[in-house]
Each structure stands twice: as C-alpha cells, then as structure tokens.
Amino acid sequence: MGSVLRVLGGLVLLAALCAAGVQAQTPDPPLILWSRGDLYRAAGFDAPPERLTEDGTISGPALAPNGEWIAYKIASPVGLEALSRVQTEGFIAAFDLPADIVLYDAAGGGAISLTAQPAEAALFVEGQPDRAVLRSAPAWSPDSTQIAWVEVDYPDGTARLMLYEVAQAQSRLLAALPPQPNRLVPLNLVWGVGGIAVDLSPDAASDQFHVVYDPVSGQPTGAVGVAAVIGNSVRLTTWVVDSTGRALLGLLYESGGWTLVDPADNLPALYADLPALRTRAESSWLLRFGVDPSLGFYWEIGGSNAAAAGAPNGVALSPDGRRLAVVGQPADGVASIYDGTAMIALPGTGSGEDEIPVGAVLWGPMEWALGG
Numbered sequence: 469m470g471s472v473l474r475v476l477g478g479l480v481l482l483a484a485l486c487a488a489g490v491q492a493q494t495p496d497p498p499l500i501l502w503s504r505g506d507l508y509r510a511a512g513f514d515a516p517p518e519r520l521t522e523d524g525t526i527s528g529p530a531l532a533p534n535g536e537w538i539a540y541k542i543a544s545p546v547g548l549e550a551l552s553r554v555q556t557e558g559f560i561a562a563f564d565l566p567a568d569i570v571l572y573d574a575a576g577g578g579a580i581s582l583t584a585q586p587a588e589a590a591l592f593v594e595g596q597p598d599r600a601v602l603r604s605a606p607a608w609s610p611d612s613t614q615i616a617w618v619e620v621d622y623p624d625g626t627a628r629l630m631l632y633e634v635a636q637a638q639s640r641l642l643a644a645l646p647p648q649p650n651r652l653v654p655l656n657l658v659w660g661v662g663g664i665a666v667d668l669s670p671d672a673a674s675d676q677f678h679v680v681y682d683p684v685s686g687q688p689t690g691a692v693g694v695a696a697v698i699g700n701s702v703r704l705t706t707w708v709v710d711s712t713g714r715a716l717l718g719l720l721y722e723s724g725g726w727t728l729v730d731p732a733d734n735l736p737a738l739y740a741d742l743p744a745l746r747t748r749a750e751s752s753w754l755l756r757f758g759v760d761p762s763l764g765f766y767w768e769i770g771g772s773n774a775a776a777a778g779a780p781n782g783v784a785l786s787p788d789g790r791r792l793a794v795v796g797q798p799a800d801g802v803a804s805i806y807d808g809t810a811m812i813a814l815p816g817t818g819s820g821e822d823e824i825p826v827g828a829v830l831w832g833p834m835e836w837a838l839g840g
Contacts, residue, residue, distance in 0.1 A: 497535045498574070499784070499793050500830040501803055501817070502526070507538065507572070508824060510793075510803070516816025517824060520577065527567075528605020531574070532612040533833035535787070537634065538574050539582075539606035539615045541567040546600050550591035564654050566591060566600035569617055571634070582615070582632055582639060591622070598623050602652070607659040609683060616664050616683070618645065618655040625649030629657070629666060629681060643686035645679075660707030660835070662715030662731060663689055673701040678717060680731045690731030692717045700725075703765075704780050708743045711839030718743055718836060720780065724759030728838075743836045744770060745780065752789025754837075776811070787832035794829075801825030 499510040501517055505524040508517035525543035532538070543551075547565030566589070569582040583603065590596040604618040615632040627645035632638070645666060648655065656667040665678045676694040681687065700721045708718040708728055716737050719727045728737040744754035754770035757780055767783060768775035769792075782795035792806040801819040803826040804811045817826050 497787065497831075499786075499803075499805075500529070500531060500538065500574070501814075501824070501826045502529050502828040502830070503817075503824040503826050507540075510814055513812060513815065517814065521572070521579070525565075526570075529828070529830060530606050530608055530615075531830040531833075532608050533610060534612040535832075536574055536612065538572040538830065539569065539608065540572065541569050541603055541605055541617075544568050544585050544589070544600070546585050546589040546591050550593075550600075553592055564602055564652060566622070567603045567654075569603060569606050569615070569632075571615070571632075580637075583619075586621075602654045604654045604656050607657050607664070609659060610661060614683070616642065616657060616659055618657055618666060620648050620651055620654060622652065623650050625651055627655060629664065629686070631683070641686075642683070643681050643688075656705070658706055659683070660715065661709060661713075662707045662717065665692070665705070665707070665717055665731070667705060669702075671701075672703075676702060676705075676719060678705070678731070680717070690734070692729045692731050692734055694719060694727055694729065697721060697723075706836050708836040708838060710737070710739070710837075716838075720757070722759070724757065724765065739838050741838060743838055745783075745785070745834055745836055747785050747787055747789035747832050747834055749787065749789040752785065753792070755783065755785070755792070772808070774806075774808070776806075781828065784829040784831035785834055789832070793831050795826050803829055 501508040505526045507520040509520055511518050523542050526540045529538055529540040543565040544567055571580045571582055585601055586599055589600050591598050591600045600622045602620045602622055606615045606617045608615055613634055617630055620627045625647040627648045628641055629643040629645055631640055631642040658665050664681045664683050667678050669676045675696045678692040679688050680690040682689050700723050702719050703722050704720040706718050708716045716728045717731055730737055742756050744756050746752040746754050755767050757765055757767050759765055763777050765779035766775055767778045776797055778794050784793045794804050797804045797811055802813050803817045804813045816823055819825050
C-alpha cells in the first residue's frame with residue numbers, strides 16, 4: 469500500500485498546481501455535471517458550467533449510452549408537501565419522496581415528463597388516505613432506445629417494472645414485481661448485457677437479493693442471493709462482463725471487495741483480478757478501485773501508475789476512454805479532468821460562494837469488465 473500512497477500524494481499535489489501550459493482537451497462530447505439537484509454542462513476550462521435545469525430536486529441522472537438524452541427522477545409536489553409537513557412537525561424524514569421520471573434532450577434542451585402521480589395523490593395529510601407512487605432512478609438499455617424504472621404504489625405496495633420506448637414515446641408494463649406494502653424506500657435496478665436486475669433487498673447492509681428480467685419478454689431469467697457481510701454494506705451493484713462475454717452481477721462493498729455471481733445458477737464466480745471500469749473503445753483506460761484505511765476509495769489506471777482518491781460513483785470516463793472526469797479533486801465540490809498528464813479543475817466548481825459543488829459527473833458510456 470505504501471507505493472499506492474506515494475502515487476496518490478503525487479497526483480493530489482499535481483492537481484493543485486497551476487495548469488498553465490498544459491494542453492488539456494475541452495470536454496467533447498459535453499461533460500454533464502450534477503449539483504444540488506440540477507444539471508450543468510461543462511463549458512471547458514475558460515468559463516463556468518452552463519446551467520441546464522432549474523428543478524432543484526433531480527436525482528439519479530443517467531446519460532444514454534449514445535449521449536443524446538439524460539433520464540432522471542424528480543421529487544413530485546405531493547412528496548415535497550409531505551416533507552414540508554414532516555419537517556414542520558419536528559420529525560426527520562427517513563423515506564424517499566414520491567417521484568416522477570423525466571427525459572431531457574442533452575443536445576437541444578427541453579424536458580419531457582414520462583410519468584405522473586395518481587389522481588388525488590396525498591401523503592401524510594390528516595383526514596386523507598395516503599396515495600402516492602415511489603420510483604427508482606431510471607436505467608438505460610445498452611442501445612439507448614429504452615428506459616426502465618421500478619415503481620411502487622404507497623401504501624398497498626403494488627410494484628412493477630416499467631419500460632419506456634424512446635422512439636414511440638410510450639410507456640408500458642414490463643413485469644409485475646413482488647408486493648412491497650408500506651415500503652417508503654424505492655426498489656433499484658441496473659440494466660446491462662445480462663438484462664434488468666431489480667434489487668429487492670431491504671437495504672444495502674442486509675441480505676442482498678436480485679431478480680433478473682428479460683427486457684423483451686419481461687420474464688425472470690435468473691436470481692442472485694448473497695448473505696449480508698456484517699459491517700460491510702454494498703456500495704455498488706452492477707453488471708460485470710468476463711473475458712468470454714459472460715454477464716455476472718457484481719456487488720462492490722465499502723471495503724473495496726467484490727462478490728461476483730452468475731444469475732443463471734446463483735453461484736459465485738472466482739477471478740484472480742478485480743473488475744475494471746472502462747469504455748468500449750479499444751484504447752480505453754482500465755480503472756480499478758481499492759480502499760485505503762485513511763483515504764477511503766481510490767482509483768488507479770492499469771499500467772500507468774496513476775492513481776488518486778475517488779469512488780466509482782465520482783468518476784466518469786470520456787467516450788474514448790482516455791480522459792477522466794473526477795469529483796472532489798483537488799478539493800471538495802471541484803470537478804476536474806485528468807488527461808494522462810495533469811488533473812485540471814473546471815472553473816466555477818467547488819465549495820466557494822460563487823461556485824457549484826459538483827456531486828456527480830456524466831460523460832461516456834462505461835462498463836465493468838474482467839480480463840481487460
């Protein structure tokens with residue numbers, strides 16, 4: 469670990485240096501930033517980010533693999549009103565707000581609402597029955613033609629997997645899910661080469677259980693059950709492709725360890741190497757992640773001896789896989805681009821009074837792979 473720490477320290481120092489004379493490339497296609505519930509587009513290294521939305525409640529933004537659309541969820545008015553009442557009464561809201569799904573045109577701007585709350589929706593209103601819909605963050609199909617999400621009716625728990633066809637501008641029910649009565653935390657899902665995996669686990673620290681659905685027929689094709697690791701909650705669930713093209717469901721824990729399971733037989737898969745994050749470009753960097761006791765998660769680029777602090781949900785590769793957007797380098801809230809030579813901060817990002825604190829970055833289509 470000593471050598472890793474030396475490299476980490478070197479990159480952090482490099483990031484803090486003036487970028488004068490460094491020929492870093494302007495983000496192209498656009499690099500999307502998420503900050504305080506809204507989306508921004510990075511305008512390069514000479515101007516602050518351009519604000520794209522004015523919602524203030526956006527969460528779970530997902531960029532289509534082709535870069536043309538961004539799908540996200542927003543808190544619905546019924547949820548915001550419920551939160552206001554709970555806060556007024558002095559309670560802490562330990563639930564996810566009822567939400568709706570929105571499709572945003574990344575190139576031309578403009579948002580399209582894909583869902584709505586039911587008629588007479590209400591939540592925590594005295595004298596009125598609760599009625600609202602909780603929704604997961606959306607997930608894109610690998611070919612960018614469809615969006616999936618899970619929705620749960622509160623309080624009866626009717627749950628369903630929904631599919632939206634972008635070209636037809638139509639939503640449809642893909643599969644009925646096991647009922648989730650009185651659930652105030654939405655079900656999550658991941659879509660990749662192995663299908664749509666719906667997370668039916670109570671939370672990240674409990675036993676993990678996923679059911680995989682075929683995106684065409686809506687029929688279950690496999691399941692993954694993993695016993696809880698005491699004191700080590702799941703940080704990320706994703707599809708991982710091995711060197712033969714087999715799709716495994718991967719669980720990345722807070723410790724940096726992985727569990728890889730084949731949904732076809734629910735058996736763990738053992739590999740000598742760790743999964744790496746990459747794009748499908750032939751020359752893409754391979755990012756691997758580990759955990760240092762004092763720094764937490766860090767990434768490293770295979771074969772380059774380049775590493776820095778950062779978790780998987782705080783980095784994004786460019787489509788060609790040769791540049792990296794990073795959140796939190798060299799300081800909290802700053803978004804920077806690493807081009808293989810230097811890490812250069814984007815102007816207007818950070819924790820200052822006139823800056824936006826970046827929480828997530830969206831850039832190129834990425835996948836996890838083994839044997840790269």
